[in-house]
Amino acid sequence: MAWCAPAWEELQASLPKQQKAQAPWMFAECSPKGLSPLRALRQGLLTHWPLSVRRPATSEDILTCPSAASTETQAQLVPLKRALKPPDLSRLLPSSISSVLLNRREERWFLEQLGGEVHTFAAEEDLRLHLLKPPKLPGQQERPGCMILFHGGSWMVGSPSQFYQHAEVIAKDLGVAVACCQYRLWLKHPRADVPFDAIKDAQRCVRFLHDEADVLGLDRRRFVVGGLSAGGHLAAMTALESGAEIGLAGLVLLNPVLDLSFSAGWRRRKPLIWLGSTLLRARYGEEALQSKSPIHQVRNLPFPTLILHGEEDDVIPLAQSEVFVAEMQRSHNDCKMIAFPQVNHHFLHAKPEVAERHLLALGSFLQEAGVMHGSAGDYKCKQ
Numbered sequence: 001m002a003w004c005a006p007a008w009e010e011l012q013a014s015l016p017k018q019q020k021a022q023a024p025w026m027f028a029e030c031s032p033k034g035l036s037p038l039r040a041l042r043q044g045l046l047t048h049w050p051l052s053v054r055r056p057a058t059s060e061d062i063l064t065c066p067s068a069a070s071t072e073t074q075a076q077l078v079p080l081k082r083a084l085k086p087p088d089l090s091r092l093l094p095s096s097i098s099s100v101l102l103n104r105r106e107e108r109w110f111l112e113q114l115g116g117e118v119h120t121f122a123a124e125e126d127l128r129l130h131l132l133k134p135p136k137l138p139g140q141q142e143r144p145g146c147m148i149l150f151h152g153g154s155w156m157v158g159s160p161s162q163f164y165q166h167a168e169v170i171a172k173d174l175g176v177a178v179a180c181c182q183y184r185l186w187l188k189h190p191r192a193d194v195p196f197d198a199i200k201d202a203q204r205c206v207r208f209l210h211d212e213a214d215v216l217g218l219d220r221r222r223f224v225v226g227g228l229s230a231g232g233h234l235a236a237m238t239a240l241e242s243g244a245e246i247g248l249a250g251l252v253l254l255n256p257v258l259d260l261s262f263s264a265g266w267r268r269r270k271p272l273i274w275l276g277s278t279l280l281r282a283r284y285g286e287e288a289l290q291s292k293s294p295i296h297q298v299r300n301l302p303f304p305t306l307i308l309h310g311e312e313d314d315v316i317p318l319a320q321s322e323v324f325v326a327e328m329q330r331s332h333n334d335c336k337m338i339a340f341p342q343v344n345h346h347f348l349h350a351k352p353e354v355a356e357r358h359l360l361a362l363g364s365f366l367q368e369a370g371v372m373h374g375s376a377g378d379y380k381c382k383q
Helices: 007-015 018-023 037-042 059-065 071-076 088-092 095-101 101-115 160-174 196-211 231-245 271-282 287-290 317-329 352-368 376-382
Strands: 117-122 127-132 146-150 177-182 223-228 251-253 306-312 335-340
Touching: 037 088, 071 088, 095 196, 101 127, 101 160, 117 196, 127 160, 127 196, 146 160, 146 231, 160 177, 160 352, 177 196, 196 223, 196 231, 223 231, 223 335, 231 251, 251 352, 306 352, 317 335, 335 352
Parallel strands: 146 177, 146 223, 223 251, 251 306, 306 335
Antiparallel strands: 117 127, 127 177
C-alpha cells in the first residue's frame, strides 16, 4: 500500500514501452534460460513446487525439475499467443485518474476483448464485479471454482483492471474462474468510512457470488479470496470474519496490509505512511483500527492461507507478514509464506522469472486447496 504514489512513478510503470518489456512473460514462450508460466504448468511442475519452501529457487533451478510431460507431448503443444493490451489511454494516465475516468471504458474492453461478464452486486453504491470464466472443455460437467480478487490502491484509487492479466492466465490456463471486484474508494466515495466500508463491500461481493453461484455457473464450494496490498487487507478481513460461514476454500495475499496501525514489523515508516496512519487513528481511534486489522483478529480457519511478499517491500514490510504468519500458525492454521528476493511493493511489475515462480506457487496452492480439478497441464492439453 502507498498512501500517495507519485504520479511519475505510476506513469513510468504503465508506459507502453515498459509494458512491451514486461508483458511477454505472461503470454508467450520464454528463452531457453527461463520458463513461461504456461510452459511450466504444461510440464506438470506444480507437483514439484512445495509451498513449505520459504524462499523460491531461481529460474535455473525450476528448469532442473523433472517433467511430467514427454518431449513428444511438449512438441505437440501449441504455444499460447495472446495480446492483452488495456485501453491505451489508461496506460498513459496515473492510476488515480484512469481508475475514475476510464472505469466504464475498461469494462467495455473487458467484455469485448476478454469475453468477460460484468455484474452489479451493490446497486446503491454502483459497485460491480468483473467475472472471467474458463473455456468449457468437451464433456466437462463440473462447474469451475472461482478466485475472487481485490485490487490495491490504498483504499483510495484503483480498479479491477489491475488483475486482468492474472484473470486471463488463471482462467484459461488453470481452469479457474476469476472475479475482480470493485469496492468503495475514497476518491470515488469521499463520504464513505474507508477502509471500513470497503471491508463491507468485499464481503458483499463474496456473498453475492456465493448466492448467485448456480446462475453464474460457479462451484460455491471452491471459492478462494485474494488481494494485493490494500486489497489483501480486504481479502484477509473477509476470510477472517465470514470465510468459515461462506465456506471458502482458501486465502491468497500479495504484499498485504495486515495492520491498520502500521506498527507491526516496522523499523522506520515513510513520511506518507506515518501521515496516513496518524490520520486513521485520529479519525477512528486505535480500538476501531485493531478491530479491523487482520493481525489482531486471527482465529482458526478451516482453509489454507498463502502469502506472497517481496523482501524489498518498503511500503508494507515483510516482517508484518511474518508476524501474521506466526499468529496464524499459533492458532493452528495452515498458513505459509513465500518471500521473493529483490521484489518491492509493486509485485505485479516484478521481473519475468519472479512472475513465473509467483504463478507456479499460486497454481500449486489452488490445486492443493481443491479449487482446480486435475493439473493445469491436463487442462490445457484437453482444450
